[in-house]
Amino acid sequence: MVMFEKVLIANRGEIALRVLRACRELGIRTVVVYSSADADSLPVRLADEAVRIGPPASRRSYLNAAAIVEAARRTGAQAVHPGYGFLSEDADFAEICADNGLTFIGPPPQVMSALGDKSTARALMLEAGLPLPPGSVQTLPTVEAAAEVAAGIGYPVIVKAAAGGGGRGMTVVRRPADLARAYARTRAAAQAVFGDDRVYVERYLTDARHVEVQVLCDAHGAGVHLGTRDCSVQRRHQKLVEEAPAPGLSAATLDAIAATALRGVLGVGFTGAGTVEFLVDDEERFHFLEINCRIQVEHPVTEMITGVDLVHEQLHVAAGVPLRLRQSDVRPHGVAVECRINVEDPARGFAPTPGRLTRFTPPGGPFTRVDTHGHVGYVVGPHYDSLLAKVAVWGPDRTLALDRLERALDEFDVDGPGVRTTIPFVRRVLDDPTFRKAAHTTALVDRLLAASAPAPPPPPPRAAGRPCRPAAVAAAPPAARPAPRSDSLDHQPGRTR
DSSP states (O other), X not given: OOOOXXXXXXXXXXXXXXXXXXXXXXXXXXXXXXXXXXXXXXXXXXXXXXXXXXXXXXXXXXXXXXXXXXXXXXXXXXXXXXXXXXXXXXXXXXXXXXXXXXXXXXXXXXXXXXXXXXXXXXXXXXXXXXXOOSBOSXXXXXXXXXXXXXXXXXXXXXXXXXXXETTEEEEEEOSGGGHHHHHHHHHHHHHHHHSOOOEEEEEOOTTOEEEEEEEEEOTTSOXXXXXXXXXXXXXXXEEEEEEESOSSSOHHHHHXXXXXXXXXXXXXXXXXXXXXXXXXXXXXXXXXXXXXXXXXXXXXXHHHHHOOOHHHHHHHHHTTOOOSOOGGXXXXXXXXXXXXXXXXXXXXXXXXXXEEOSEEEOOOSTTEEEEEXXXXXXXXXSSSXXXXXXXXXXXXXXXXXXXXXXXXXXXXXXXXXXXXXXXXXXXXXXXXXXXXXXXXXXXXXXXXXXXXXXXXXXXOOOOTTOOOOXXXXXXXXXXXXXXXXXXXXXXXXXXXX
């Protein structure tokens, strides 16, 4: 098998830089596409070639399939690495790549399409013998159908978009009286964001652990798992702290989750790097959630405990190379913990705080890894995800790993006018006794936020003889996203060579 000579990276930020470095290590030339907002970014500076594909708006740049494919054809790229987010799990884009003679570095379009639909994925995993949370396997076309399922499984429930992902398209419902509104709102949001308003309902586990399994599969029917990760520290279904292996669970449970995940992906013909996600209750019963058909943000912690470069393996598998690992080759060692440094203000509901960085000194030291595209002078804009850096550390045991991460965060110096980061909040997580004992659940962040929230102001005095009635405010659903179009391409060959 011959490795690719040139790969186009259809992403931005730290993941574009991560893929670029892996390609360079394998002797593969790189093309980075970028929007005008990212013209001076590190991936653009370091790429062999860079192609401007549009203005800052994602739908006219990083979601513009026509412009990306045209950039690949113009530069002679043979493959497209989508990173995570944007078009990374878009089966139509993968099919467009194939139709234009490009290798999409990910699962086949038909597999991605089946697994990207949460309802279809649930049905496939149920057939493969994976345990599901109580709820509907098929989507629910009416609120009456949703109410019937919810009554059968009991509240609280969660209404989920079948095409959802990235923590979006989900609404928790705690009372029957709130279901109709949540059902309508979730469908409207799903239509606006994903172009698909189908939803399903499942039981919401309030005190559960979010555990996922990293898998690697080739096109020849072979696959391995690389152990578990815990991603229970989340706000609004977005992860803040991840670690590998998942702590606080028995070895038997971890082995069972990993083996079950691998069985599920092999049964549907998955190829490449993917993640199978589960919820684990307080009795260590685990329930299938979804499969992510891409590299995950938190992949560094798996790499640190296994020594396996997941992006290298993605590239080899996409090139048709048989999997270079057997399960017996995977020997996890120690503990790795990662935290995401987002340019957000936790005191204001994690609102983004864009701005120019006037100070930026990431931590260093033994067993410390920082994945970032930031630098002094870098402008964190308002157009994209606010992730600035990922700090990951390794230790022979969890106590040292957590202490090492605290030390690394103490060293991280980042500032700029109006810029705030999640570093102070992550420190609160690391100091929390339940987290230290690995007894935390997905409710941890909400508990910490509730503990720090100011007391609500007293109600205004009521005028004599006049009843005080709150005004009803109706939230309008997001506007539908216009169809993407191809903008002019600005090709910059040989920027660094």
